[in-house]
Amino acid sequence: MADSCQLSHCYNPIRMSLKFQIEATSGSARAGRLLTPHGEIETPVFMPVGTVASVKGVPQDILEELGVQILLGNTYHLYLRPGVDTVRRMGGLHRFMAWPRAILTDSGGFQVFSLNELRKVSEEGVTFRSHLDGSSHFFSPERAMEIQIGLGADIIMAFDECTEFPADRTRTQASMEMTLRWAERSKKYFEEHKSEAPWAGSGHVGTGALGCPVGPSSRGFCADGSNPTGQKSGLRPEGQPRAAVPTWSEVVPTIVNQTQSLFGIVQGGMDRELRRESAERTVEIGFPGYAIGGLSVGEPRELTREIIESTLEHLPADKPRYVMGVGTPEEIVEYASLGVDMMDCVLPTRAARHGLLFTSEGKVSIKQARYAQDQGPLDANCACRVCQRYSRAYLRHLYASNEVLAQVLNTVHNLSFYLDTMRRVRHSIQLGETSRFLSSVRSRPKP
Amino acid sequence: MADSCQLSHCYNPIRMSLKFQIEATSGSARAGRLLTPHGEIETPVFMPVGTVASVKGVPQDILEELGVQILLGNTYHLYLRPGVDTVRRMGGLHRFMAWPRAILTDSGGFQVFSLNELRKVSEEGVTFRSHLDGSSHFFSPERAMEIQIGLGADIIMAFDECTEFPADRTRTQASMEMTLRWAERSKKYFEEHKSEAPWAGSGHVGTGALGCPVGPSSRGFCADGSNPTGQKSGLRPEGQPRAAVPTWSEVVPTIVNQTQSLFGIVQGGMDRELRRESAERTVEIGFPGYAIGGLSVGEPRELTREIIESTLEHLPADKPRYVMGVGTPEEIVEYASLGVDMMDCVLPTRAARHGLLFTSEGKVSIKQARYAQDQGPLDANCACRVCQRYSRAYLRHLYASNEVLAQVLNTVHNLSFYLDTMRRVRHSIQLGETSRFLSSVRSRPKP
Numbered sequence: 001m002a003d004s005c006q007l008s009h010c011y012n013p014i015r016m017s018l019k020f021q022i023e024a025t026s027g028s029a030r031a032g033r034l035l036t037p038h039g040e041i042e043t044p045v046f047m048p049v050g051t052v053a054s055v056k057g058v059p060q061d062i063l064e065e066l067g068v069q070i071l072l073g074n075t076y077h078l079y080l081r082p083g084v085d086t087v088r089r090m091g092g093l094h095r096f097m098a099w100p101r102a103i104l105t106d107s108g109g110f111q112v113f114s115l116n117e118l119r120k121v122s123e124e125g126v127t128f129r130s131h132l133d134g135s136s137h138f139f140s141p142e143r144a145m146e147i148q149i150g151l152g153a154d155i156i157m158a159f160d161e162c163t164e165f166p167a168d169r170t171r172t173q174a175s176m177e178m179t180l181r182w183a184e185r186s187k188k189y190f191e192e193h194k195s196e197a198p199w200a201g202s203g204h205v206g207t208g209a210l211g212c213p214v215g216p217s218s219r220g221f222c223a224d225g226s227n228p229t230g231q232k233s234g235l236r237p238e239g240q241p242r243a244a245v246p247t248w249s250e251v252v253p254t255i256v257n258q259t260q261s262l263f264g265i266v267q268g269g270m271d272r273e274l275r276r277e278s279a280e281r282t283v284e285i286g287f288p289g290y291a292i293g294g295l296s297v298g299e300p301r302e303l304t305r306e307i308i309e310s311t312l313e314h315l316p317a318d319k320p321r322y323v324m325g326v327g328t329p330e331e332i333v334e335y336a337s338l339g340v341d342m343m344d345c346v347l348p349t350r351a352a353r354h355g356l357l358f359t360s361e362g363k364v365s366i367k368q369a370r371y372a373q374d375q376g377p378l379d380a381n382c383a384c385r386v387c388q389r390y391s392r393a394y395l396r397h398l399y400a401s402n403e404v405l406a407q408v409l410n411t412v413h414n415l416s417f418y419l420d421t422m423r424r425v426r427h428s429i430q431l432g433e434t435s436r437f438l439s440s441v442r443s444r445p446k447p
Numbered sequence: 448m449a450d451s452c453q454l455s456h457c458y459n460p461i462r463m464s465l466k467f468q469i470e471a472t473s474g475s476a477r478a479g480r481l482l483t484p485h486g487e488i489e490t491p492v493f494m495p496v497g498t499v500a501s502v503k504g505v506p507q508d509i510l511e512e513l514g515v516q517i518l519l520g521n522t523y524h525l526y527l528r529p530g531v532d533t534v535r536r537m538g539g540l541h542r543f544m545a546w547p548r549a550i551l552t553d554s555g556g557f558q559v560f561s562l563n564e565l566r567k568v569s570e571e572g573v574t575f576r577s578h579l580d581g582s583s584h585f586f587s588p589e590r591a592m593e594i595q596i597g598l599g600a601d602i603i604m605a606f607d608e609c610t611e612f613p614a615d616r617t618r619t620q621a622s623m624e625m626t627l628r629w630a631e632r633s634k635k636y637f638e639e640h641k642s643e644a645p646w647a648g649s650g651h652v653g654t655g656a657l658g659c660p661v662g663p664s665s666r667g668f669c670a671d672g673s674n675p676t677g678q679k680s681g682l683r684p685e686g687q688p689r690a691a692v693p694t695w696s697e698v699v700p701t702i703v704n705q706t707q708s709l710f711g712i713v714q715g716g717m718d719r720e721l722r723r724e725s726a727e728r729t730v731e732i733g734f735p736g737y738a739i740g741g742l743s744v745g746e747p748r749e750l751t752r753e754i755i756e757s758t759l760e761h762l763p764a765d766k767p768r769y770v771m772g773v774g775t776p777e778e779i780v781e782y783a784s785l786g787v788d789m790m791d792c793v794l795p796t797r798a799a800r801h802g803l804l805f806t807s808e809g810k811v812s813i814k815q816a817r818y819a820q821d822q823g824p825l826d827a828n829c830a831c832r833v834c835q836r837y838s839r840a841y842l843r844h845l846y847a848s849n850e851v852l853a854q855v856l857n858t859v860h861n862l863s864f865y866l867d868t869m870r871r872v873r874h875s876i877q878l879g880e881t882s883r884f885l886s887s888v889r890s891r892p893k894p
Binding site: 354398400 | 497500501502503504505506507508513529530533536537538543544545819820822832836837838840841844845847848850851853854855859
């Protein structure tokens with residue numbers, strides 16, 4: 001199917017608001033474009049995690065500058081704080097967090113299942129207690145859809161059960177079956193309510209929160225410190241107060257027929273046969289994109305790779321394929337080479353906060369005393385704003401002194417490294433040199 | 448003296464590297480320019496505090512964008528971490544923290560005297576214990592100079608005793624006398640070693656850390672995400688690694704005769720007569736600028752103002768006058784109207800971290816539930832990047848969720864507010880309308 005799509009526009013037949021086009025292939029890898037109600041995403045793409053409507057420590061204009069085209073938000077966290085009602089009243093997540101580009105929300109399933117002692121699962125759904133205050137809550141497929149529709153991400157995820165690892169075949173199959181039933185319920189609710197996103201109908205395709213153009217050809221609002229009126233700094237002229245941030249309808253042309261898109265999730269544990277069955281039956285239900293869930297749950301990395309590779313065979317080539325919660329820089333390159341289009345992971349941002357930095361020469365633990373007087377940049381091959389300006393000595397000092405700026409700069413660098421890695425993967429696919437690029441990544445020093 | 452300087456260049460006769468020029472006066476207030484080895488400062492100026500070589504949470508390029516022309520570093524903190532030897536080996540504080548514009552360091556006196564139980568004062572100097580690990584250290588006027596020369600700020604401060612409040616006249620006078628003796632020792636050591644700053648002789652006037660122009664007409668390196676080679680993002684072309692951040696000498700033309708400048712500090716507690724004596728005798732010793740220290744130590748604000756006003760009468764009009772450790776937005780306007788040229792305070796940055804934000808409508812405690820669904824900008828009259836992009840609801844959410852971005856954005860706004868306030872003061876002085884501007888500030892709502 002990929003071949004027939006290579007030179008033509010392969011629009012998604014199910015959801016008009018999500019268009020996926022494969023532009024080039026190299027082996028199993030593909031480079032494509034995903035058009036969402038909030039702009040275009042070049043795939044393969046790495047999605048930084050903005051748990052509670054913020055990529056920890058990084059202002060939105062810097063994310064734009066880094067070339068982030070889509071962010072991931074966590075439904076569980078956003079549901080607890082600030083709450084879906086608040087986000088909906090504020091016009092949805094994009095507007096609430098002033099992020100004009102695309103957003104994907106997970107279903108809350110993974111976080112809820114991570115609560116362990118605090119949850120109770122039934123066919124109907126999951127009862128769980130908040131990690132914040134112990135209060136009791138209930139997520140069902142329908143409720144997870146209702147919440148995600150209220151948050152208003154461009155891509156939302158079916159409510160699934162993330163099967164624990166290890167699990168025997170009986171347990172894995174039962175869990176997979178429930179995920180399939182929940183997928184049907186998710187889709188049914190979604191189809192009936194998909195026009196209810198806070199922004200649905202206002203149609204701000206490719207337009208920034210305040211009327212600035214966004215997308216690959218633009219760095220978007222605030223990237224250069226400007227706003228639509230061209231102001232850069234200084235107080236407003238007196239007598240011209242601004243009562244509120246402009247609403248969507250004030251600043252964007254109306255484009256109709258824009259809705260969210262719902263992706264299905266393949267489960268099936270570490271059993272290739274169950275994964276195949278889960279994939280086939282999820283595809284039968286029919287979604288505009290498919291995720292492989294239930295990985296990175298403690299299994300060996302070689303097994304992760306095997307499951308991804310074998311599951312991909314059973315997913316339609318003309319739909320975006322998303323592997324949830326992976327991985328290291330080497331892994332995301334590997335998975336892209338297998339034909340994965342979308343990935344997300346807290347690793348670059350969480351590691352940054354612990355002083356663990358990814359570079360072209362391998363990992364750097366910036367807290368080490370050996371960097372205390374190291375005048376060199378963090379990564380001599382990196383052109384990010386951190387590597388261009390600051391020395392390892394300064395980054396080490398900030399970390400050792402527990403300065404907040406350490407977290408900000410470390411996160412900016414790690415995200416830049418991940419996004420640059422993905423840009424290079426994409427470029428190598430376009431050149432048909434994926435396998436050569438992959439070997440160069442595999443041969444990176446492991447300090 | 449100010450009058451005779453108004454239309455001509457009033458160069459400092461003592462230190463060739465610090466030039467102060469008064470351009471306009473309005474009542475007692477003056478607008479001027481201070482030329483340092485690292486660029487020009489428009490006065491009156493507010494100096495943000497970057498305690499340990501970082502304005503907590505704010506990247507240097509954003510400080511440049513905000514128009515920060517001079518930062519304050521704390522000698523006591525920098526001495527403990529990363530240590531003066533490290534900073535000197537890294538080429539001085541500017542290069543270490545990648546800040547190409549001017550820096551002022553305090554003498555360490557105020558912090559050391561704040562240690563209370565952990566210090567012991569003698570004529571020779573102060574023995575104190577580190578707040579970090581309890582280790583014992585000794586600061587004398589000579590040692591404070593040696594450290595500040597090693598750090599390499601453009602303006603450094605004489606080692607003084609900050610008299611506690613309240614203090615009786617005998618104690619205040621004795622303390623003032625010791626500060627005068629320490630001022631002489633500070634000056635003597637400084638004159639003998641002033642050419643030993645890490646950058647002295649390399650003469651990088653007005654040139655950024657990586658060879659980019661800085662100053663009022665330029666936003667400097669990284670403000671637009673570019674570097675001198677025009678790169679914006681992405682990895683370097685392979686085969687062109689960069690071994691280290693370029694050294695000063697690689698990127699800047701050599702301009703000789705650039706040294707640091709040492710300011711004297713007036714003490715004398717809350718006694719106007721002792722303040723007069725301290726001012727006169729400090730001026731007799733002779734410095735290119737004078738600070739009023741020992742304020743903001745617990746005295747009523749009206750007393751602070753009285754002491755500042757009466758002390759200013761005894762300081763030469765053609766030298767910069769610096770009041771240390773003040774104040775609220777209203778106070779800095781007030782003090783500038785009295786003829787103060789330089790001020791610094793942790794208030795905007797520290798308050799920001801506690802969710803206390805300064806606006807044209809008065810203070811806002813962003814943690815309050817009343818802002819949870821407030822779509823308006825923090826300050827409708829502010830054009831800073833925070834007010835232009837984010838809503839009060841989002842800022843409240845970030846603070847309530849303990850997100851690091853709250854600290855970053857709140858600090859950026861508060862600093863922007865302080866710097867804008869000072870720009871407006873300066874403008875009102877140039878227009879000769881200081882008293883009118885002052886009344887408008889005094890009549891601000893106090894929520």
